Structure formats: C-alpha cells, structure tokens
Amino acid sequence: MNAVEVEGLEKRFGDTEALRGVDLTVEKATVLGLLGPNGAGKTTTVRILTTLLKADAGRATVDGIDVASDPRRVRARIGLTGQYAAVDERLTGFESLEHVGRLFHLSTREARARATELLERFDLTDAGGRVVKGYSGGMRRRLDIAMSLVSRPTVLFLDEPTTGLDPRSRLGMWDLIEELVAEGTTTLLTTQYLDEAERLADDIVVIDHGTVIAKGTADELKGQIGGDRLEVTVGRPDELARTAELLRDRCAVTGAEHVDVEARTVTIAASETHKIVPDVVRLLDDAGIEVLDVVVRRPTLDDVFLQLTGHAADGDADEGGDR
Template structure:
C-alpha cells in the first residue's frame, strides 16, 4: 500500500478521537482493513474517500452505532465498545438528511430533543432559546419546520446535536443538496462550534468544503487511511501544476510531448487549447519551460504554475492506491 503521512505536527497534542486497527466485514466482504485515525481536540478533521471506501462504517463505529470485528477506538478516553454509554454522553451525530419533525416548530423540536436528553423542562426551554438565538433561527422559532428552507432545516438539525454540548460532533455530509448560501451558513456554524472547543469529524463529498473547514484531512480508500495532513500539506505531496495555453490548438500533440518529457507524466487536456501536468517538486523554472516549448516549435499564449486543488489531490491519491493494489 502507498501511504502518504504528512501530518507534521504528529499525534502528541491531546487527540480526542483515536482509532487503532479497526476491522469490519459484512457478509465476508471487508469494509475496514485495519483503519487508524487520530483527531486532535478542538479541530475539524475532514474524512474523504470514494463511495464504498469505509467512511460511513468508521463513523458508525466511532459513534457507537456498530461494533468493530477487531481493533479498538476511544472518544475522550472512553472505549467505544466497553464504555459506549460514556461515549454517547460526549458526542453528537448529524446524518446526511435532517432528522427533525416537520410538524413541530423549531422551538418544539429542540425542546423535544432536550427532554429526550433528560434535561428538565425549564433547562430544555432555556437551552432551546439559547441555541435558536445563537444560530440565527429565533425569528423562525415558532414556525412549523415544514415551512423551513433546506438550509434552515440543516441548521436546526445541527443544533439539535448540541443540546448537551458534545465534545465531539460527527457531521456526515452536512451540506448535501444545499444551495451555496445555505452551505455558507452551515460552514459558519461549524467554525463557531470549533472556536468554542468542539471537535468535528466531517465526512463530505465536496472537496472544497473540506478545503474550507478542515484543519486536517484523512483520506480513506479500501478500508484504510492512505493519507493524512493539512489541505496544504496534502497538496504539496503531488507538487505544483503547470498550465499551458497554446496559441495554436493544432500544436497540442507537440506540446504534450514536451510536457511529458519535463514532468515525467502524461499531461491532461483541459480543453482544445490548454494542457495541465503535475510537476516534480523542484528544479523547473517557467523560463526553462517556455524555452523548451519554443525549441519544439510550440507557441504558448500563457504558461503558469499553480497549487493543485484538493480534487486533484484526492484523485491522485486514490488512483495511486488502486494502482498498487
């Protein structure tokens, strides 16, 4: 297996979520193959992976909804199997779809969750008022949730998880199906929670979301963590990208040959007149690249270096993993 571990700060500063060697199979088919994960207190850890990689299985085990076949995990020092009750007192879980009662008001939903969490009637009312004000839902507090927008429902669903002030909040694709404005509102809510000390474990299919929110990222593929690090550290693993825009698209084949010689890998065509290629980490200057293109008779309208996107990092890492397997 190819593993990219670039988490320079290490796991020495009080991890609150720790998983070691988690294994889980369903009908003889492995979902987790010895997964290791560590999340530092007061951070957002983005968990990324293709469909079927094991993300949901890992979250279900950490949230005490499923037991591993082997390995162990701890939340705030408590074993998720042997001390599941203690773990549940310290976590919140918001699934992919809002789990609120549409026939109740926003305030009614929060009061209900408060009472289900064994708060007194007075404390449930007080906590509901506090959370609705904090997350900008006071004006809608006495309206039925059936009249809420998608973003408002997701915010309400998020704050129902905060009734007991969890140490760790699991967010499973929290902005699926939301418009850009609603996504931004959820992002701001997550940032506020982390600023107050909550640790967030975020699974998402939107890589720009992980880039915006995550302090650290764990990439899971085929039941294992194959890469860890900050977004910028992971981008540095695959190096800068060179983008070349040609004056004459007919020179595409010649330009591709030059870029492959320089980079040691096949370039990708962005459109009919543009190519991009990942470069080795050091040693190439734009002037040298332009000179080699000139020598090959290729006229470039623009040549630029850029940091790869997290999408490109994700595709590169998971493609590498499939290659070595």
C-alpha cells in the same frame, strides 16, 4: 488522552470490505477532516464512532470510553449531524430542540431555555415556531447542527455537512463551523472536498477503499503531492507527449504528469509558480506547439488521489461501502 482514538477498525458489508484497518486520532479542541471520495468508508467510520454500527474488528474510544462496550455513555458525550437532515418534519424548530434536550434528560425548563438559546444562535428564532416541513435546505441543516449541540457535546461529528448545499449556504455553513471550532468544540468532519478540509480542519486524514492513505496538515499533504497544479491544453493530441516532456523539464518536480487525451491537457505539479505561465507559453511556442490554455490552480482532491493512489477520486464510487 485524545478525544477520539481509533485502532485497526474493520467492517464488512457482505462481500464489500468497507473498512480495512483504519487508525486515527483526534486531539482535544481540534478539528480532524476525514477526506475521501464516495465509498471510501468515511460514513462507516463515523457511524461506528457514534455507536450506530458495530465494527467487526478494532477498537475505538470517544472521550476515553469504548464505543462498543459502553455505547450509552458515549452517546451522552457526542453530537452527530449526519448526511441527511435528521429532523422530524412535523415538529417546529423549537419543539425539535426541546425534544432532543428532553432525551438528554434535561429538565423541561432547561430543555426549553437551551432550545431558545440555540435558535437565536443559529438565526432561526423567527422560524422556531414554524413546522420544519417548510424550512429550506440550509435552514434544516442549521437546525440539524443545532440539535447535535443541545447537550454541549465533547466531540461533534459532522458527516459531509455541506454536501447538497448551494454555494451560498455552503459558505454560511463554513462560517458556522469555524465559530464552533473557535469555541473549542472537538470536531470530526468528513468531506469530499479538499478546500473544505483545508479551511476547517487542523489535521486531515485521507482515506480510500477503507484504508488511510495519508495524514497530516493541509500544508503537509500539499507538500507531499507537490504544491499547485499547472494545467496546459494544447491544440492536437499528438503534441501531448512532447508537451509533457517539456513541462517535466521546466517544472523539475518529483510527481509525474497526468495526460488527459480527450481534453488534450497535461497536468503537472509545480512547486514554484512564479512567472511560470509566460515561461511555459514561450517554451511551448518555441517548440512549435499550439497552446490553447495555461492555468495554474490549487490542487484538488483529484490531484491528491492521482498522486497518492494513481486513480481518480471519483473513479471507484461504485463500491457502495459509504453507508
């Protein structure tokens, strides 16, 4: 039995189809990264799995229990950290954890012991007696995750755990999640960032407009979209077509190139990047094309989306379905 099983999940908000038949599974003691742009349906999926929303159609189980027919038993097994820190600002960190423990029906003694333990673990012992209102964004997020771990959940849901954090807090959060994962906590995390999914998740499910468009490990996905990206910036827009042609011959890859006229760049998948930069500079120079910049970079979510859907990841963020 998988920790999470989802079949044909559908959800509408008025005229917007937020989910159009999502299927996914999370194996026990693994991390699934649900990757997609704003409005793709990531949060809607998490909200259905955590019993906050009811699906219009489809089936979802967590730890073998149906989320629609037995929500209370599901709630006893999950931990949820949403996009917005779900903390009562008037309480102290300790009280927040104790409060959640009591609502999981631990005894007062157990709830307090667990609160102390989690504060220590999340480096919040010193701040534990202070009111949450004075916490920094990173501290709130840590407390938030600590609160979702009070009951030692079977499945942990993290909805965009690093969105809105500064780069340093983001790295700290990654370390923290990696530690939890190392202990065997089954986790479903949503993210807009490919690098985040790659670092934290065993399997990745890419969703867009409420449907799954790809799934696999990070390596499988990157293989599917053709590895690293070669990005060439040229001097004049009228040289773009010729540049694209030359690059296509040189890289000989399956995926098509992407031409950005405004930035005067051509981006193309390059599976074999050894010595490619000097080669390309020489090639274009011989053709009399003025080269301003040549960059080899890791594929981003945008590249994945361009390849899989033909549109950019941030292009359709106005769907409003990401609720």
